[in-house]
Amino acid sequence: MENNQEKKQTVLSLIQPTGTPTLGNYLGALKNWKNMSDSYDCFFGVADLHSITVRPNPADLRRRTTEMYALLLALGLDPHKNTVFVQSHVPAHAQLAWILDCYTQFGEASRMTQFKDKSEKHPDNVNVGLFAYPVLMAADILLYQTDFVPIGIDQKQHLEITRNIADRFNGLYGNTFKLPEPFIGKSGAKIMSLQEPTKKMSKSDTNPKAFISVLDDDNTIMKKIKSAVTDSEARVYRKDGKDGVNNLMGIYSCCTGKTDEEIEKEFDGKGYGDFKTAVGEAVCDELRPLREEYNRLIDDKAYLTECMKEGAEKASYTAERTLRKAMKKVGFLQI
Numbered sequence: 001m002e003n004n005q006e007k008k009q010t011v012l013s014l015i016q017p018t019g020t021p022t023l024g025n026y027l028g029a030l031k032n033w034k035n036m037s038d039s040y041d042c043f044f045g046v047a048d049l050h051s052i053t054v055r056p057n058p059a060d061l062r063r064r065t066t067e068m069y070a071l072l073l074a075l076g077l078d079p080h081k082n083t084v085f086v087q088s089h090v091p092a093h094a095q096l097a098w099i100l101d102c103y104t105q106f107g108e109a110s111r112m113t114q115f116k117d118k119s120e121k122h123p124d125n126v127n128v129g130l131f132a133y134p135v136l137m138a139a140d141i142l143l144y145q146t147d148f149v150p151i152g153i154d155q156k157q158h159l160e161i162t163r164n165i166a167d168r169f170n171g172l173y174g175n176t177f178k179l180p181e182p183f184i185g186k187s188g189a190k191i192m193s194l195q196e197p198t199k200k201m202s203k204s205d206t207n208p209k210a211f212i213s214v215l216d217d218d219n220t221i222m223k224k225i226k227s228a229v230t231d232s233e234a235r236v237y238r239k240d241g242k243d244g245v246n247n248l249m250g251i252y253s254c255c256t257g258k259t260d261e262e263i264e265k266e267f268d269g270k271g272y273g274d275f276k277t278a279v280g281e282a283v284c285d286e287l288r289p290l291r292e293e294y295n296r297l298i299d300d301k302a303y304l305t306e307c308m309k310e311g312a313e314k315a316s317y318t319a320e321r322t323l324r325k326a327m328k329k330v331g332f333l334q335i
């Protein structure tokens, strides 16, 4: 009988509307979202609250939020089966974040490497929001009693602080939040910049040659892969220090499913020219269907708005249950 089916475990992940996602976001996070969407109860969203730490132009933020949302649907996520929402449409995120701020120590938040990196990148705007970013992320995750959070390796430290905050709160008030586990895909966990392969590929990089956007056309993708930084050895194999080649091998492996050994064999005796052509073509094949579906969806604003409303309603239902529980525990008067 169907009715004794086990309850599905919960998955949550958000992405900031700070630019078009890169191949790094796609292989590190988005592709896993799609893969998990059937077997889990999924909450996927556009983290617009997070993105104002870098003070985007308001019109840009509105446009990018819609674009990112369309892209999530273009991945093949089903907005009726899964919950696909915009973070600011669910006020519980900001409300729980304030509560959790008061259960997070200044010292532990100061140790976050993303805070250090981003303050260096934007020395003119080191705001309190940037500092409190991991606490908002903790609220995002804890509101849904999340089991798994599919993320790239760069977010692992934020997941650890989330667990610490939840554990501290549960210790003080009794079980309130489920402790989430990271879900980090093996091969795409950290895709590096094509121009500085010791740094992660990032969609807010100021040099567009450093990243491939998931909406780049075939021609642009080929050009960017061809100008990716490698080394002078001209041999395709994995070794510490061959950062550029290691990165391209990782990308090729994610797109084709081939192992390092198979890739080394395939390009034995060939130079970087042949290798880069193959990597470029594999990336084009991987991204083409996503781009085509996105182009279809982005013109259908009415449909996107309808899905956003449904997502906000479903997300709020779950989020508010947890928020009310937390508010009660800390002693806010219920009326």
Ligand code: ATP
Residues within 6 Å of the ligand: 014, 015, 016, 017, 018, 022, 024, 025, 026, 027, 028, 029, 150, 151, 152, 153, 154, 155, 188, 189, 190, 191, 192, 200, 201, 202, 203, 204, 205
């Ligand atoms: P920003 O520079 O604005 O922070 P970002 O590229 O880091 O942009 P986020 O929105 O912060 O993107 O992250 C979205 C998801 O993509 C997260 O799960 C993150 O771990 C993952 N991710 C980001 N960069 C990479 C990368 N280079 N390789 C693999 N995964 C990544």
Ligand code: MG
Residues within 6 Å of the ligand: none
């Ligand atoms: Mg980031």
